[in-house]
Amino acid sequence: MTLKVGILAIQGDVQENVLSLVKAATELKIDAEISQVMTSDEISKLDGVVIPGGESTTIGQLSLVNGSLKTLKEKIDSGMPVLGICAGMIMLSNTANDRIVGTTNQPLLNILDIKLERNSFGRQKDSFESDISLESMSIPKYRGVFIRAPAISEVGDGVEILSKFNEKIVAVKKGNVIGTAFHPELTQDTSVQKYFLNLISSLKN
Amino acid sequence: MLPLSGERPTSNGVVCERIDSSEIVRGSSTLKRGFAHMLKNGVVMDVTTVEQAQIAEEAGAVSVMVLDKLPSEVRKAGGVARTASIRIIEEIMDSVTIPVMAKCRIGHVSEALVLQQTDVDMIDESEVLTPADELRHIWKWDFTTPFVNGARSLGEALRRVEEGAAMIRTKGEPGTGNVAEAITHIKKVNDDLRLIKAIYDSGDNQELVRMAREFKVSYDIVEQTAKIGRLPVVNFAAGGIATPADAAYLMSLGCDGIFVGSGIFNADDAKERARAIVLATTFWNESDKVKEAQKMIDERQSMIGLDVKTLELRMQDRGGSA
Numbered sequence: 001m002t003l004k005v006g007i008l009a010i011q012g013d014v015q016e017n018v019l020s021l022v023k024a025a026t027e028l029k030i031d032a033e034i035s036q037v038m039t040s041d042e043i044s045k046l047d048g049v050v051i052p053g054g055e056s057t058t059i060g061q062l063s064l065v066n067g068s069l070k071t072l073k074e075k076i077d078s079g080m081p082v083l084g085i086c087a088g089m090i091m092l093s094n095t096a097n098d099r100i101v102g103t104t105n106q107p108l109l110n111i112l113d114i115k116l117e118r119n120s121f122g123r124q125k126d127s128f129e130s131d132i133s134l135e136s137m138s139i140p141k142y143r144g145v146f147i148r149a150p151a152i153s154e155v156g157d158g159v160e161i162l163s164k165f166n167e168k169i170v171a172v173k174k175g176n177v178i179g180t181a182f183h184p185e186l187t188q189d190t191s192v193q194k195y196f197l198n199l200i201s202s203l204k205n
Numbered sequence: 206m207l208p209l210s211g212e213r214p215t216s217n218g219v220v221c222e223r224i225d226s227s228e229i230v231r232g233s234s235t236l237k238r239g240f241a242h243m244l245k246n247g248v249v250m251d252v253t254t255v256e257q258a259q260i261a262e263e264a265g266a267v268s269v270m271v272l273d274k275l276p277s278e279v280r281k282a283g284g285v286a287r288t289a290s291i292r293i294i295e296e297i298m299d300s301v302t303i304p305v306m307a308k309c310r311i312g313h314v315s316e317a318l319v320l321q322q323t324d325v326d327m328i329d330e331s332e333v334l335t336p337a338d339e340l341r342h343i344w345k346w347d348f349t350t351p352f353v354n355g356a357r358s359l360g361e362a363l364r365r366v367e368e369g370a371a372m373i374r375t376k377g378e379p380g381t382g383n384v385a386e387a388i389t390h391i392k393k394v395n396d397d398l399r400l401i402k403a404i405y406d407s408g409d410n411q412e413l414v415r416m417a418r419e420f421k422v423s424y425d426i427v428e429q430t431a432k433i434g435r436l437p438v439v440n441f442a443a444g445g446i447a448t449p450a451d452a453a454y455l456m457s458l459g460c461d462g463i464f465v466g467s468g469i470f471n472a473d474d475a476k477e478r479a480r481a482i483v484l485a486t487t488f489w490n491e492s493d494k495v496k497e498a499q500k501m502i503d504e505r506q507s508m509i510g511l512d513v514k515t516l517e518l519r520m521q522d523r524g525g526s527a
Contacts, residue, residue, distance in 0.1 A: 010487060011267065013242040019206050038488075053243050055267040055303055062265055062487050066494075087243070098302040118302055124326035125350050127236045128229040147239050148304065148326070166225045186207055186239045 003030060003200055006037035006046045008072070010062045012054020012087060016185040021050070024193035032197060040071035048081040048200035051088030053147065053183055056096065056118070059087055060107035073109050081176040081200045082111075083192075089172075089179030090118060090150050111177055113156025120151035120168060120181075132182070134163050134171060139191045144170065144182035151181055176203060207242065209234050210429035210437035211366050216346035218369070232349030237371035240304075240327065240351055241439040244268055244372075244462055248452070248483050249306065249441065251275055251466040253289075257475075258297045258305075264479035265487075268304040268326070270464070271297055276333045276380030277467035277508065280518060286334040288316045291323055298324070306353070311524040312338025321350040327372070329353045332523035333379045333466070340527055345369030355443065357390045359397035360420030361525055363430060366438055367422050373436055375460070376521045377444020380467045382510035384451040386521060387444045391458050398434060405431035444521070447472070447507050449485030449498035456489035473506035 003025075007017045018034055025032040037043050049072065051059070063069040076082050084092040093116045096104050100119070121128070124147070132144040144165065152169035155161060162171035162178075170181040176199070184192035218232040230236075247267030252258045258269045273289040274282060288309045298305045304326035309316035311330055316337070320328045330343055332355050342365065345352040351371035356362035362373045375394055377387030404412045405428065417427040430437055442455035443464035452463045463486050469479050481501040488494035513519075 009246075011246045013239075013245060015245075016206050016242060023206070054245070055243065055247060057262060057303060058247055058265045058267050058483070062483070065484070066488070100299055101302050104302055123298075123324045124240050124304060125321065125324055126231065127240065128231045129233055129236060130227050130229040145235055145239060147236060147243060166227060183239060186235055186242075188206065 001031070001204070003032040003048065003197065003204065004046050005032055005034050005048045005050070005197070005200060006043060007034070007050045007052055008059070008063070008068070009036035009038050010068070011058045012052040013185060014052055017050050017052045017085075020185045020190055021193050021197070024190035024197055027190060028194055028197060030197055030201065038066065038068065040067045043068055043071045043075060046075070046080065047204050048196070049075070050196075051082065051084045051091050052185070053086040053088065056087040056090035057104070057106045059091060064107045069107060069109065073111065076109065076111055076177065079176050079203065081196065081203055082178070083196045084177075084179045085183055085185065086147065086149055086181060089181060090116060092177060092179050112159060112172065112174060112179060114152045114159060114172060115154040116150055116152050118150045119148050121146060121149055124148055130165065132163050132165055132170065134192070136160065136162055137192070137195050139195070142191060143187050143189060145186045146170075146182050149181040207235055207238050208429070208433055208437040209238070210433075211426040213346050213369070216369070218346055218348045220349055234371070237351035238438055241353070241372035245439060246487060247462045248486050249462070249464045250469055250479060251464070252297065252470065254293070255296050255300045257470050258301050260476055260479055262301045262303050264476070265483040266303060266479065267462070268306055269297065269301065270306045270308065270329060272308060272333070275467040275471055276520070277382070277471050278380075279333060280380040288320065288334065291319065294323055294325060308334055310334040311336035312341055312343060314343055317343050317348065321348055325350065327351050327353055331355065332376065332520045336523050339524075342368050342524060342527060355521070357393065357521060357525055359394050359401070360422065362394060362436055362440070363420055363422040363426050366436070367426055370438065372439045372441070374441045374443040374464050377442070377446070378513045378516065379444045379520050381445045381513060381516070382447040382468060382471070382508040383445040383513055384447065384455070385445070386513055387442050387446065387455060388458070391442055391455060391460055394436070394440070395459060398430070398436070401427060401431040402434040446482070447510065448502060449481045449495060452482045453485040453489035453495045456486055462486065467508060471508040472502075474503055477501045
């Protein structure tokens with residue numbers, strides 16, 4: 001049975017996500033069809049979706065315009081696995097605060113009950129790479145690439161903390177929903193993508 | 206999974222430090238080029254005030270570029286064009302959540318250091334400003350902040366990447382509202398890429414060495430670029446883009462995104478036009494959406510364009526041979 005996995009292709013580093021998921025599927029020997037998706041119609045046919053890194057204000061506004069935001073929310077609420085990366089994790093949250101500007105009224109999916117801060121580590125010059133640990137995903141050592149990354153300070157009921165970096169929460173999971181502040185698609189290591197593909201596979205069956 | 210062709214992993218801009226119990230690295234090619242990848246399929250808008258920056262953010266821009274004057278005004282004013290007022294850059298950084306870029310003069314290392322210290326997210330070493338060094342560009346590997354540079358051909362683009370540019374924008378002719386030069390140059394870059402890819406695939410190493418000499422870059426970067434068949438960094442289109450259809454056409458030619466300079470805030474319908482250009486960039490492949498975007502603007506309110514052939518100042522030539 002083919003897994004249909006889509007990358008939301010409104011804005012951001014879509015191609016890198018396609019390549020790393022294809023690589024992960026090949027390594028796992030999973031039959032997966034990885035595609036770029038933009039419309040409600042395309043999203044409604046998926047078994048799993050990745051919301052990639054990019055600018056959350058842009059992704060939010062444009063997915064609102066073409067109706068894909070609404071379909072995404074319905075699909076995710078009804079159990080479709082989602083991996084939200086950086087801007088994608090911001091999209092999954094219920095409120096977004098910017099470190100400098102304060103609360104933004106950008107369109108969000110309102111799925112994860114988390115207290116999130118945008119640009120939490122500072123501006124681009126403060127973007128960094130560092131080793132982190134994702135113990136509960138059985139990934140003890142992972143290279144985290146943080147680019148103008150958000151971070152989470154508090155999580156609501158049922159939201160599991162997957163990883164912390166110096167007291168800031170940088171990866172969370174709630175059932176079918178995973179959010180990471182770092183960019184798994186920018187490294188050669190496909191452990192996170194493999195974990196996500198396995199999650200899609202287990203929830204499909 | 207980023208192409209890191211031409212990378213210099215031990216350059217001065219790469220900073221290793223310890224924060225609490227963690228070793229961290231800043232300024233690596235993954236971080237600098239990765240930042241540019243996050244802007245893909247987006248529009249970067251030139252702005253001169255906080256108000257314009259907020260309009261840009263609300264319209265869905267992925268970033269703003271702060272200038273003292275829009276390129277068309279630079280053209281009119283003449284004289285020497287320098288980096289924007291730091292006070293205005295800081296005010297804009299404090300009022301929008303999207304990344305903020307600023308321009309420095311070609312080869313002006315200290316202007317760039319000032320911008321890095323100001324904490325802008327990306328520095329544009331730009332031909333719109335008056336070049337400070339006619340012979341050499343900034344050695345961008347010395348910086349932790351990523352750079353974007355203009356280019357009119359593959360050779361020029363690869364020379365900039367070898368100097369450490371994390372992103373390229375194919376040059377048009379800035380401040381003209383005339384997209385012709387931008388189109389010419391992206392097609393030229395695409396032609397050159399197809400050529401070296403074909404040479405690489407044929408296994409003709411001698412010819413690839415000859416191309417490297419023609420481009421005035423190392424053989425390694427030509428080989429690595431030929432192998433992947435595209436620039437190793439993100440490539441946006443820039444210069445003379447004034448309408449949604451301009452943006453959509455450049456996206457269809459394979460650009461990763463769009464810089465709009467004078468085209469938005471020189472028009473009388475800036476707010477609608479900003480939004481319309483974002484929509485056309487995102488949905489460039491859907492002609493009904495591009496039409497809807499084009500309908501949002503009024504051609505009578507577009508900036509008056511300039512014929513590139515009659516220009517006294519050709520900004521695109523600046524720094525091009527270096």
